[in-house]
Amino acid sequence: MPSLGADMEAGTVSQWLVKVGDEVHRGDVVAVVETEKSTIEVEIFESGTIAEILVPPGKRVPVGAVLAHVTSGAGHAANTVPSVSTATPAVPRAPVVTAAHAATVDAAISPPAPVARRSTVHSPVLRHLAQELGVDLVTLTGSGPGGAVTRADVEKAAGRGGDGTRRRGRATGKPKSVPPAELQPVTRVSSSPLARRKAADLGIDLSAVRGTGPHGSVIERDVQLAAAPALPEKAGPGTTVADDRAAAMRRAIGALMARSKREIPHYYLSTTIDLAAAAAWLEQANIERPVTARLVLPVLLLKATALAVGHVPEMNGFMIDDVFHPSEAVHVGVAVSLRTGGVIAPAIHDTGGLSLDELMTALKDLVGRARAGVLRSSEMSDPTITVTNLGDLGVEAVFGVIYPPQVALVGFGRVTEQPWAHDGMLGIRPCVTATLSADHRVSDGHRGARFLTEINRLLQEPEKL
Amino acid sequence: MTSEEARQLIRSVLHQVAPEADMDDVGEGETLQEALDLDSIDFLNFVIGLNEETGLEIPERDYPQLSTVGGCVTYLTSTR
Numbered sequence: 001m002p003s004l005g006a007d008m009e010a011g012t013v014s015q016w017l018v019k020v021g022d023e024v025h026r027g028d029v030v031a032v033v034e035t036e037k038s039t040i041e042v043e044i045f046e047s048g049t050i051a052e053i054l055v056p057p058g059k060r061v062p063v064g065a066v067l068a069h070v071t072s073g074a075g076h077a078a079n080t081v082p083s084v085s086t087a088t089p090a091v092p093r094a095p096v097v098t099a100a101h102a103a104t105v106d107a108a109i110s111p112p113a114p115v116a117r118r119s120t121v122h123s124p125v126l127r128h129l130a131q132e133l134g135v136d137l138v139t140l141t142g143s144g145p146g147g148a149v150t151r152a153d154v155e156k157a158a159g160r161g162g163d164g165t166r167r168r169g170r171a172t173g174k175p176k177s178v179p180p181a182e183l184q185p186v187t188r189v190s191s192s193p194l195a196r197r198k199a200a201d202l203g204i205d206l207s208a209v210r211g212t213g214p215h216g217s218v219i220e221r222d223v224q225l226a227a228a229p230a231l232p233e234k235a236g237p238g239t240t241v242a243d244d245r246a247a248a249m250r251r252a253i254g255a256l257m258a259r260s261k262r263e264i265p266h267y268y269l270s271t272t273i274d275l276a277a278a279a280a281w282l283e284q285a286n287i288e289r290p291v292t293a294r295l296v297l298p299v300l301l302l303k304a305t306a307l308a309v310g311h312v313p314e315m316n317g318f319m320i321d322d323v324f325h326p327s328e329a330v331h332v333g334v335a336v337s338l339r340t341g342g343v344i345a346p347a348i349h350d351t352g353g354l355s356l357d358e359l360m361t362a363l364k365d366l367v368g369r370a371r372a373g374v375l376r377s378s379e380m381s382d383p384t385i386t387v388t389n390l391g392d393l394g395v396e397a398v399f400g401v402i403y404p405p406q407v408a409l410v411g412f413g414r415v416t417e418q419p420w421a422h423d424g425m426l427g428i429r430p431c432v433t434a435t436l437s438a439d440h441r442v443s444d445g446h447r448g449a450r451f452l453t454e455i456n457r458l459l460q461e462p463e464k465l
Numbered sequence: 466m467t468s469e470e471a472r473q474l475i476r477s478v479l480h481q482v483a484p485e486a487d488m489d490d491v492g493e494g495e496t497l498q499e500a501l502d503l504d505s506i507d508f509l510n511f512v513i514g515l516n517e518e519t520g521l522e523i524p525e526r527d528y529p530q531l532s533t534v535g536g537c538v539t540y541l542t543s544t545r
Contacts, residue, residue, distance in 0.1 A: 286525045291516040294525065296505040339485040339502055367506050392504040 007256035333383025
C-alpha cells in the first residue's frame with residue numbers, strides 16, 4: 001500500500017485492474033485504492049508479471065503492506081526497486097507492489113508497516129529442489145530460522161499439492177498467516193453443496209476460501225465471509241468504515257497540519273506583485289485562442305513558481321528525519337479545494353518543463369480528477385512544493401501551512417486593482433499578493449525573499465514563461 | 466433561444482462543471498462564482514460548455530456579462 005500523501009495511514013483496495021499472470025509495465029495503473037481523501041489509481045513501478053495478489057478488494061490495509069507480488073523478468077533482485085516515478089529518489093516511499101525474483105520470496109515492506117518479513121534468500125540447492133518438485137517458493141511460508149524456507153517446507157508443499165502450490169492468485173485471506181497446506185488445488189476443496197451454490201452465485205473461487213467446517217471443509221458462512229468486504233483490522237477510534245468520508249478527510253488534514261505546525265519551524269514572507277504585464281499578455285494570448293484553448297492566470301503563477309525553484313533549490317524537496325533532500329525534479333502540488341469540503345494537493349509532474357498550453361491542459365485535467373476523486377498514486381506522493389491559490393475566494397493573501405515532508409508552500413491571493421507607482425507615475429494596476437511559507441530548518445528569510453523576488457521577476461516577462 | 470431554453474442550458478452546463486452545486490440556490494442576480502464556489506478553471510469550463518452547446522465563441526471580455534444567471538440568460542438570448 002503506497003503512501004499517497006503524508007496524511008495517509010491506510011487504504012482500501014477497491015479494485016484490481018490486473019489479474020495473476022498479467023504482464024505489467026512500469027507506470028501501468030494496476031489497482032484502485034480508496035483513501036480518506038480520494039480514489040487513487042495505483043501505478044506500478046516495476047515491469048514484470050503479476051505473480052500473486054495478496055489484498056482482496058474491500059480490504060483495508062496499512063501503508064506499507066504488500067498488495068501483490070510481481071515476478072520480474074530481469075536477473076537482478078527487485079525487492080528494493082525504486083518507486084513509481086522519476087522524481088525524488090531520496091525519499092523512502094512505500095512500494096506499491098513488490099517485485100520478486102522468480103525464485104525468491106518477496107519481502108519488501110516499507111518501514112511503517114507492521115508486517116512480518118519473509119526470507120528472501122534461498123540456497124541454490126533449495127531452488128533446484130523446488131523446481132524439480134514443481135513448487136513455487138514464492139507461495140511458501142518458511143518454518144526455518146527467521147522464516148526461512150527449508151527443505152522440509154518444500155517437500156511438504158510438494159507432497160500436499162504439487163501443481164496446486166504453484167502461484168495461484170488468492171482472492172481473499174491473509175496471505176502472511178496462511179500456511180502452504182491451505183493452498184489446495186480446486187479439485188480438492190471439500191465443501192458443502194450450499195457453499196458451492198453460494199460461491200457460484202457470488203462468483204467466489206472455493207479454492208480461495210478458508211474452510212471452517214468439519215475437516216476444514218468450506219461451509220456457507222465461509223463463502224459469505226470471503227465475499228464480504230473486510231473490515232479494518234485495527235479499528236481504532238474513528239476508523240470505522242461507516243465513517244463519513246468528509247469527517248475522515250477532516251481528521252486526516254487535521255493530523256497532517258498538526259504535524260506540520262508541530263515539526264516545521266515556519267517562517268512567512270509576503271510581497272505584492274504587479275501583474276499588469278502578465279494580465280495584458282494573457283488577454284492578448286486568449287484573444288487568439290478558441291474558448292477550449294484559453295489559459296487562466298494560475299497557469300502563469302504555477303509556471304513562474306516552478307521556474308523560480310531552479311534559482312532557490314532549498315524550496316524544493318523533502319525533509320526526512322531532519323535531513324533535507326532537495327529534488328532535481330519540480331513537481332508542483334496544486335491545492336484543489338473540494339466542494340464537498342476538504343482540500344487535496346496532487347502534483348503536476350515536471351511543472352517547469354511544460355509549456356503553458358501543456359500546463360493548462362494538465363491543470364484542467366488534474367482539478368477535474370481531484371474533484372471527481374480519481375487521482376494517480378504518483379500524483380499524491382510526488383509533490384516537491386505546493387502552490388495554493390485562494391484568489392477565487394476573494395482573499396488578498398494566504399499564509400499556508402506546509403505539507404510535510406515538503407519544505408515550502410507558495411500562496412497567491414486575489415488579483416485586485418491597486419494604485420501602483422510605476423515609472424514615476426501613479427496608475428491602477430492589477431496586483432496579487434504572493435506569500436511564502438518555508439521551513440527554517442532548510443532555508444532562512446533571505447533565501448525565501450530571493451525566491452519570491454524571482455517569481456515576481458518571471459511574471460514581469462510572461463512571454464518567456 | 467428563449468429565456469427558458471437559456472435557463473435550461475445554463476443549468477445543465479453548470480451541472481457538468483460542478484455536479485455538487487445546486488443552481489436552485491442561486492439568486493438571479495447573485496454572482497455564480499461566489500454562490501457556487503467556482504474557481505477560474507470551473508468558470509472557464511462553464512464558458513467552454515456554453516460554447517459547445519451553442520457554438521458561440523464567447524470572447525474573454527464578455528465574461529463579466531456571464532457572472533450571474535440573469536446575465537447569462539440575457540447574453541444567450543440576445544446574441545442568438
